[in-house]
Amino acid sequence: MLFLFSRQVxxxxxxxxxxxxxxxGCLLIHGFTGSPYEVEPVAAHFAGRGWRIEMPVLAGHDNxxxxxxxxxxxxWIKSAEIPLKDMLSTCDKVYLIGFSMGGMIAAHLAVxxxxxxxxxxxxxxxxxxxxxxxxxxxxxIKSNFTYAAESRELFRRYLSKATATPPxxxxxxxxxxxxxxxxxSHITVPTLIIQGGQDNLVEPRSAQYIYDxxxxxxxxxxxxxxxxxxxxxxxxxxxxxxxIDRFLTGKGEEKGESGxxx
Numbered sequence: 001m002l003f004l005f006s007r008q009v010x011x012x013x014x015x016x017x018x019x020x021x022x023x024x025g026c027l028l029i030h031g032f033t034g035s036p037y038e039v040e041p042v043a044a045h046f047a048g049r050g051w052r053i054e055m056p057v058l059a060g061h062d063n064x065x066x067x068x069x070x071x072x073x074x075x076w077i078k079s080a081e082i083p084l085k086d087m088l089s090t091c092d093k094v095y096l097i098g099f100s101m102g103g104m105i106a107a108h109l110a111v112x113x114x115x116x117x118x119x120x121x122x123x124x125x126x127x128x129x130x131x132x133x134x135x136x137x138x139x140x141i142k143s144n145f146t147y148a149a150e151s152r153e154l155f156r157r158y159l160s161k162a163t164a165t166p167p168x169x170x171x172x173x174x175x176x177x178x179x180x181x182x183x184x185s186h187i188t189v190p191t192l193i194i195q196g197g198q199d200n201l202v203e204p205r206s207a208q209y210i211y212d213x214x215x216x217x218x219x220x221x222x223x224x225x226x227x228x229x230x231x232x233x234x235x236x237x238x239x240x241x242x243x244i245d246r247f248l249t250g251k252g253e254e255k256g257e258s259g260x261x262x
Contacts, residue, residue, distance in 0.1 A: 029098040030058065031099050034100070098121065101177070106123075107184060107187060110191075111183045111187060120194070122201075127201060185214070196227035197225040197226065198228045220243075
């Protein structure tokens with residue numbers, strides 16, 4: 001799914017072809033049984049930069065829950081890998097941003113492909129209860145966007161997933177985590193790790209594990225104390241966007257001496 005930003009993208013691509021600017025790509029990967037809605041605030045934040053921004057819908061996630069029975073954990077990886085390979089062929093540098101299970105996929109792809117930087121948001125190394133995610137998202141949408149028709153539909157869809165996700169999909173989710181967890185020790189790309197301090201789906205120790213395991217010389221860990229799992233839409237959103245912006249662009253607030261913040 002291409003997140004469209006009217007003529008800014010066209011202008012940037014024209015200038016890139018003329019060699020006047022560096023073309024930047026940014027791939028954002030959503031979580032298990034979720035949708036691009038989960039990372040949309042980050043994409044919107046960079047909307048005016050002229051970047052090529054992609055938010056693919058993972059296989060089986062754009063149809064009723066029953067469609068998840070037809071896909072495997074390898075299909076979820078391919079859903080992100082295909083647009084990434086295309087971006088690497090058209091952009092000077094590509095950034096990867098992954099949320100929850102999407103963070104696991106992003107980490108895996110960062111080992112396989114020459115991406116410039118990696119951002120991991122509540123990456124699900126150690127998870128508590130996958131089905132709790134759907135209830136949290138549904139509650140968030142209902143409490144903040146009760147009167148919007150589109151949001152009422154989102155609420156209905158996520159609530160349905162809370163009870164209708166096939167057990168087979170849970171098994172594939174768990175297998176993906178088990179297999180891709182091994183990739184962290186091979187990561188050398190600059191990495192930003194952000195974890196919600198009140199996440200009730202992913203254990204906070206996941207972020208510390210990633211920070212301690214990756215081999216990147218440039219790495220940061222930040223805990224956002226007021227945020228739960230759906231971190232891009234939570235109370236620390238402004239801080240989250242500032243941290244990602246500063247890490248990717250080198251502008252804004254400087255990190256601490258150790259690059260580690262609690």
